Amino acid sequence: MQFSKQNIGRVLGPLVFFLILFFFHPEDLSKEANAVLASVAWVAIWWVTEAIPIYVTALLPLILFPLTGGLSLTETATSYGHKYIFLYMGGFILAIAIEKWNLHRRIALTIINLIGTNVINIILGFML
Structure with a gap:
């Protein structure tokens, strides 16, 4: 595997997501807010590195927010x-x-x- 910007982003995005979700827990941050923060970090990394097409990256919160409990599917889909x-x-x-x-x-x-x-x-x- 080559060390291109896209390949680094493909690995770094999910890695940062799981690190924030399971190991980064500030005192005043609720569980839901922590889930949203982890999801946003993943999306931001993929957006900057263009690991996958941007239009696919933009749909990632629609999957991650409900799965992590950050927002319900209805709330997330309403934003779209x-x-x-x-x-x-x-x-x-x-x-x-x-x-x-x-x-x-x-x-x-x-x-x-x-x-x-x-x-x-x-x-x-x-x-x-």
Whole structure:
């Protein structure tokens, strides 16, 4: 096994998770908070080292929080299903579709075709 950033992260993430979960117990930290801390450490290590794709890493709390008792499955899944998350996701999907089909260029060329090539008119056309 090579010592690449990804391979080190793949081993270090779960190792730190188990070390924090079983051996790191500060006085004022509840069992649930300790479980969340261990899970966040694992996710952060995999996120920084890109041990696995980031979109898979982002789903790791959905598995770890309920298994460790940090948060219930309902509470964790609710965070993934918030209305603003879907708003952003919809905006990103629209942006990708606009870019894929070159709609942004079509809109720009149509405005220039209607308005003309005068700089002031072009700015006015885009503002409208």
